[in-house]
Amino acid sequence: MKKNILFINPPSLPFEDIVAGFTSESLRTQPVSMPLGILYLSACVKRYNQVGSVEILDYALKINEIAKYKNIEDFIIKIAQRDVRSVPDILAFSLIFSTSHRFFEVCVNILKTLWPNAVLIVGGTHATNSAKYLLDNKNVDFVARGEGEEAFYEFVRQYSELGYVDIKGIYSKEKIESAAYLDLCDYAHDLDSLPFPDWELIDMGAYITAKGRKREIGSSAGKRIASLMTTRGCPFQCTFCSSHTVHGRKMRFRSVENVIEEVETLHKRFGIKLFIPEDDLFTANQNRVINLLTALENLGIPDFELQFPSALSVSTLNEKVMDALIRAGTKIINIAIESGSEYVQKHIIRKNCDLQKAKWIVAYLKSKGIMIRCYFIFGFPLETKEQMMETVEYAKSLKADWAVFSIAIPLVGSEMYDQFIQMGYITNESDVWSKSFFQRRMFDTKEISANELEELTYRVN
Numbered sequence: 001m002k003k004n005i006l007f008i009n010p011p012s013l014p015f016e017d018i019v020a021g022f023t024s025e026s027l028r029t030q031p032v033s034m035p036l037g038i039l040y041l042s043a044c045v046k047r048y049n050q051v052g053s054v055e056i057l058d059y060a061l062k063i064n065e066i067a068k069y070k071n072i073e074d075f076i077i078k079i080a081q082r083d084v085r086s087v088p089d090i091l092a093f094s095l096i097f098s099t100s101h102r103f104f105e106v107c108v109n110i111l112k113t114l115w116p117n118a119v120l121i122v123g124g125t126h127a128t129n130s131a132k133y134l135l136d137n138k139n140v141d142f143v144a145r146g147e148g149e150e151a152f153y154e155f156v157r158q159y160s161e162l163g164y165v166d167i168k169g170i171y172s173k174e175k176i177e178s179a180a181y182l183d184l185c186d187y188a189h190d191l192d193s194l195p196f197p198d199w200e201l202i203d204m205g206a207y208i209t210a211k212g213r214k215r216e217i218g219s220s221a222g223k224r225i226a227s228l229m230t231t232r233g234c235p236f237q238c239t240f241c242s243s244h245t246v247h248g249r250k251m252r253f254r255s256v257e258n259v260i261e262e263v264e265t266l267h268k269r270f271g272i273k274l275f276i277p278e279d280d281l282f283t284a285n286q287n288r289v290i291n292l293l294t295a296l297e298n299l300g301i302p303d304f305e306l307q308f309p310s311a312l313s314v315s316t317l318n319e320k321v322m323d324a325l326i327r328a329g330t331k332i333i334n335i336a337i338e339s340g341s342e343y344v345q346k347h348i349i350r351k352n353c354d355l356q357k358a359k360w361i362v363a364y365l366k367s368k369g370i371m372i373r374c375y376f377i378f379g380f381p382l383e384t385k386e387q388m389m390e391t392v393e394y395a396k397s398l399k400a401d402w403a404v405f406s407i408a409i410p411l412v413g414s415e416m417y418d419q420f421i422q423m424g425y426i427t428n429e430s431d432v433w434s435k436s437f438f439q440r441r442m443f444d445t446k447e448i449s450a451n452e453l454e455e456l457t458y459r460v461n
Contacts, residue, residue, distance in 0.1 A: 002052040003160045005045065006088035006118075007201070008107065009035045009056060010095070011063040015102035015434045021066050030063045032210035034227040036278060037124065038094050039197030041152050047195050048153040049160070053086040056201050059107070072103075076110045088118045090156065095134075096124040098412050102434035105137065112139040119159065121170070123148045125246050126433070129413030131182060133429070135173050143176075145169045146184030146246050147232070149194055184246075191232065191254040196262050199270070208270055223274040223305060226266045230259050230292065234280035236313070238351045240338075240380065242413030243280050251284050256292045260299070267301055274305045282311035283321055293324040304329040310336055314358045322361070326368055333365055336375040340394020341387040348380050349416075355394065362398050372400040379408040379441060379453050381419040388448075392460055405460045406438040407453055 011018060011030050035058075042054050062079050069075040091111055095104055108120060122134055123144035131143040142165065144151055151167050158165045165172070169185030176182070188194055208224040231254065232247045266272040283289050296304065306329055314335060325333070337358050339345055345353050362372050376395055378388045395403045410417040410426060412433065420426045425443045432442050439457055441450040448456075 001160060002050055003089040003156060004052040004086045005042075005054045005090045005092060005156065006084060007035075007038045007042065007054075007056045008091060008093045008111070009038055009058045009060045010093070010100040010103050010107065011060045012097040012099050013063065014099045014437050014440070015106075017437075018063065018066065018103065019072055022069070022071055030060060032061060032207065033276075033278075034197070034202070034207050035060070035094060036197055036227055036229060037096065037148070038092075039199065039201060040149050040194060041092065042198035042201045043195040044149045045153045045156050046198065049156050051156060051160075052089075054198075054201065055084055055086065055088070057083060057111075058202060059103070061203060061206055072106060073110060076107050077114070080111065080114060088115055090159065091115070091118045091120040092152070093120065093122040093127075094124045095122050095127040098126045098130075098409075098433035099435075099437065101126060101130075101430060108137065108139045121152075121155065123152070125242055126412060128184070128246050129242060130429075130433075131171055132176055135171065135176055141172060143171050144185055145171070145182060147187035148185055149188055151185035187232075187248070189252065191252050192258045196265065197228075199266075204270060208272060223303065224270060224272050225274040225276055225307075226270065226272040227276045227278050228259070228262055228266075229278050230254050230282060231279045231284060235284075236281070236351070238338075239349050239415040239419070240377070240408055240411065242411040242417070245413040247280065251281065253285065253288060256288070256295050259292060260295050263296065263301075264299065267299075273301060273303050274307060276307055276309065277311055278309070279311040281313060281316070282308060283313065283316040286316070286318070286321060290320060290324045293328040297324075297328045306330045307332055308334055310334065312336075314353050314361060317361050319364070322365060322368075326370060330370065332371045332373065334373045334375060335361065335400075337394075338375065338377045339380070339383075339387070340376070340391035341383075344380060344383055344387050344391075348383055359398060362400050366399070366401075371402075373402040373404060374398060374400045376403060376405045377408050378405060378457055379445075379448065381416060381423065381445075382447065384447050385452075385456075388456065395460075405457050407441050407457055409436050409438060 013030050045051055057080055066075050069078060119141045120139055121142040121144060122140060127134060127143050128145045131145055134140050134143050146169050151169055154167050155165055155170055169183045208226060231251060233251045234244060235249050312335060337353050338349060338351055345351055365372050376391050410420045425445055426432050435442050441453045444450050
């Protein structure tokens with residue numbers, strides 16, 4: 001029997017900020033970014049399965065409408081009643097960010113009341129690293145760990161045809177109780193084998209005009225945008241990152257031809273001129289990235305532009321790569337340096353960013369007329385106030401166009417998260433998940449109090 005699938009895309013804002021939005025005139029801005037994970041899952045399940053309807057409850061997109069609703073429950077119910085046309089058999093919840101956890105708990109209780117016979121499966125980075133915790137929820141039937149394209153279409157097939165599920169990396173309450181080790185789902189080794197994202201699933205008109213992932217500066221203002229991924233994986237060992245728990249340390253690359261075909265399709269179908277690569281490490285392979293950038297340059301799309309919210313590591317940038325980025329239409333470059341302290345770089349976060357090279361990169365790009373934004377983080381485990389001030393002084397010395405200072409968020413699945421637990425600073429995990437944000441700290445440390453850290457971040461910004 002064909003099954004109806006309903007994907008749920010939650011907001012990434014902390015729950016208390018969302019709730020506050022019902023009683024105040026302003027809501028902290030929700031970053032709007034195409035839910036590529038869901039779009040890939042939808043494309044795969046449509047390709048490989050005889051399914052009924054495939055729909056999405058896009059709460060992340062609709063969260064800015066909350067002033068129209070009485071409270072969070074009213075918002076969740078009314079959006080579901082308005083936007084869902086078919087009774088779902090499978091509720092597939094994307095849980096990427098820990099900040100979405102509390103919204104998830106409220107949402108699944110409501111959705112299971114609306115559709116009590118639907119089976120609920122949850123996946124994403126947060127789900128991968130909190131599978132046992134999530135399965136304690138009576139309304140959660142399955143958790144998928146890792147990349148889900150291949151596993152999810154097999155899940156739909158087995159559930160539809162057999163009535164039971166036995167798939168590597170997908171856990172039920174019973175299966176996880178007897179598991180000595182938690183596997184990840186098998187992932188696609190050949191990224192070209194995956195279909196393009198299912199753009200028809202979402203309100204593409206809203207996403208291509210959104211401002212969440214691009215900087216509205218100069219010629220970038222008003223351009224239609226789209227996200228894409230050209231690689232998966234990252235070999236670096238940064239202690240604050242959890243992406244490797246889903247995509248792994250080994251790099252996988254889409255072919256240049258495959259990426260170009262997607263770019264051309266997005267431009268022809270939707271008029272996209274500004275592309276946002278969401279890779280962890282876009283510039284991992286110099287020859288490949290230069291070939292890709294040259295091919296993008298040669299497409300001849302008028303006013304073509306690339307913007308990178310991340311994905312550009314200091315260690316992978318040189319004159320050849322930077323010149324290729326500029327020729328391909330990059331006008332704004334974001335560089336994540338994180339700390340201006342050599343000690344913190346080497347001994348605390350293990351990013352090992354070459355701070356002198358970063359200065360040279362900023363100067364080089366500025367000489368080419370590129371706008372430079374540099375990212376920094378305060379509040380790593382054992383980082384002292386003096387080391388934080390080293391970062392401030394280093395940021396001044398860079399002479400970049402803009403610097404952004406954030407608070408270290410302990411992401412479940414990261415080494416930093418485990419460090420804060422071992423130090424006794426995280427005692428209520430779900431509370432930290434739901435309230436931590438890049439300008440908020442939920443606990444004091446012996447080096448700095450939460451209030452001091454928030455004040456320093458605010459003042460420096």
